[in-house]
Amino acid sequence: MAAAGRSPWRYGVPIVCLCAGLLLATTHTVSGGNEIRRSDAPRLVDLVREAQASVDRLSAERETLTNDVDNHHGGTPTAAAALAAMTSRADALAADAGLVALHGPGVVVTLTDAQRDAAGRFPGDASADDLVVHQQDIEAVLNALWSAGAEGIQMQDQRIITTSAPQCVGNTLLLNGRTYSPPYVITAIGDTSAMQSALAASPMVTLYKRYVLRFGLGYTEQTRSDVDVVAHPPAVRMRYAKPAGPLGY
Known part of the structure; x- marks a missing residue:
């Protein structure tokens, strides 16, 4: 009686096992030993929400600081008088500075x-x-x-x-x-x-x-x-100007 032919599984099973081992080793190397599909991984929607919350928080801080600046000079009668004097002086110079049409x-x-x-x-x-x-x-x-x-x-x-x-x-x-x-x-x-x-x-x-x-x-x-x-739009910024007269020399 003729000997039965060798089954192809004799070679296929070791090859499949070898490929599976290589795949597992590669996955371990890429993940660094951690789970790849973690349930706590950040999602895009969460990142957007965090960014929006940060914007809202900074906007609120900006509004608070703006109100503080606006009300800073009104704390005492002396400060209010000084602010009124500076505003009046600025208004008087606005035409000469080109800020008035x-x-x-x-x-x-x-x-x-x-x-x-x-x-x-x-x-x-x-x-x-x-x-x-x-x-x-x-x-x-x-x-x-x-x-x-x-x-x-x-x-x-x-x-x-x-x-x-x-x-x-x-x-x-x-x-x-x-x-x-x-x-x-x-x-x-x-x-x-x-x-x-x-x-x-x-x-x-x-x-x-x-x-x-x-x-x-x-x-x-x-x-x-x-x-x-037309008027020049405010505000005018001086970078290199200095006072004229004795104080400027």
């Missing part, structure tokens, strides 16, 4: 880049710098208006104050963190005759007007009986 007679100056001619061309001998409004052109107009005693100046939709610094970046203007493209509109309130005379006498404005004639840059100057100048 103005309206009255003024001058509107508009500067813009050169435009192409009817054939769609620029002057042949013009460079790229000759065809755009530069920072020094804007500063020349602003300085001329200030020298003529302008009461308030607005450029585009922003009030110009002592901390304003228009800067050209390529063919755009950066003012107080906002970017503008030409035309650049400058509105000034004050003695219109004096401001026009200052613009006409400014060497840098005169030079710009030559470029207007030579390369087609834009320049318009208009007097109006009533213009509006």
